[in-house]
Amino acid sequence: MASVRLENVHKTYPNGHVAARGLDLEIEDGELLVFVGPSGCGKSTALRMIAGLETPSSGRVCIGDRECTELPPQDRDIAMVFQSYALYPHKTIRENLAFGLRMRGTGKDEMEQRVDRAAGALGLEEFLERKPGQLSGGQRQRVALGRAIVREPQAFLFDEPLSNLDAKLRVQTRAELSRMHRRLGATMVYVTHDQEEAMTLGTRVAVMHEGIFQQVAPPMEVYRRPANRFVGGFVGSPAMNFFECQLTEEDGKPRLATGELSVSLEPGDWLGEAGNAVILGVRPHDIELVATEVADVPARVDVIEPLGSEMLIHLQVGTVEEGQAVRAVIPPEAQASVDDAVGLRFRRDRLHIFHSESERRLN
């Protein structure tokens, strides 16, 4: 196992598309790091540059102590699981699993041993003589995993390996991957567009947008203290609510205000000069319904979606033309009905305040 390091990696495709603009990252030995971001953010390109399937326009890629920026994939000693699995359709499962070992000249006995061990670990023994076409999606996915495991590589790369599975199998396989990571203690880099997958799997999560890492941190930190507005909006479901506010002062205390919204902060929370424009972010889970007198902002209930364990309500703040929609998640036993006038109160220790232009976190 080895660490993986990206040093100021840029990638511009021949058609002019810029997929990476200065990636700097150290993935530690034994870590499971997840690249997450919307489609087109450059996460797959970043992974493919680690694999050697794309060459960076500038910058360095190192695996272990070795620089391998220009090294072709076959010389990097990494294994990759593709979204489409990319099993060799004309080879049996056994040949699929053994292919990488054969290419690297592993002895026959050891090859058989390792293939049998991997097949055993993944419950593939009975399929070894079949072709990929005769297997179900979930079984093919296991073969793809197996093909990576037998190699015992320096690092594992996963390119959205679960996105072709149905919801139930996905959750199951996710847990299995977690277990596999723990057992092998392997360095893994995992790409997904699904923030839930990223949060549950990663030792650290690298949120990517427009070719740069917006934040690289453990999942809970990314959730609790998003480094900028993009990360705040991308991580967490339902998505964070944003309010564009003015920073003002009242009785020596800082206050955020816009329209009917008025949130007073503690004196210690100075975020710059009064009059500055800031963006307030509040997660739906951090909003309570209260009486209008003690509320930070009055609102009208628009739609109620009971989810069983909790209730998602869509609210309208201000008028339909000028105001904005807000989503809140409240306990299922809360009393609310459509068109009620309610008050919203934001949990003070869970406020996210961003600079209005740089969109960087201020508090």
Add this chain to the structure above:
Amino acid sequence: MSGWRKWLPIGVVGLLVLATAFPFYWAIVSSLTPEARLFEAPSLLPTNLVLDHYRALFDERNFWIPIRNSLVVAGTTTVLCVSVGALCAYALARLDFRFKGVVLGFILAVTMFPQISIVSPLYLLLRELRLINTYPGLVLPYLTFAMPLTVWLLVGFFRQLPRELEEAAMVDGASRLRAFREIILPLALPGLATTAILTFVYSWNEFLFALSFTLGPERQTVPVAIALFRGQYQVPWGQILAAAVVATAPVAALVLAFQRRIVQGLTAGAVKG
């Protein structure tokens, strides 16, 4: 469903089969009929079958020689065409290099010349190279015509194969050529078989170049030999038809043997799977 609706398609297909197969049937029957009876009122069902024409073909006319020539020329052309063409097509389908479109267009443009218009320049060229009346003198011109078709067919074929398969192979430790050999070639087998057969049939049947670039029977191919059967005073129909049957047999056998692969090749990509 009423009766005629059910039988109409079968009837149409039957007619079609009859129309295509009848000339072959007639050629086979005629080639087995004694010369004297060929010009009598023909009957659909032959009565007196003899092998005279075939015997004459091999005993008197040494038909082995043109068959050998054709096998050598068509076989060499096919092997060269498919092996070189496959590498070329793979490069065009997968590698990034400049002027790829231009190269593809150029390859196609070569086939646009009418064959008859390049016979004389090619003759002069081959004479300079001292290749008139040799096997290479036929293989080389055939290659120029068969290669573009092969390349175009195979480029289409390789493009359909998912890129990830090679990428997976390369991550697994295979070099690009190894990945090509181990993964791409086996998967492209239907396409390779299709192009191989098309090339073989083309070179086997080619007449104009074969007539122009050979001088004597020792290098003449089957079509040329058959065309030169006719003498000054008579046309030996029986022998011509016998030769036609003999010449068609290997091609027909080849096509039948690879029939499934060809159909796969021609329809590949129509449906996933």
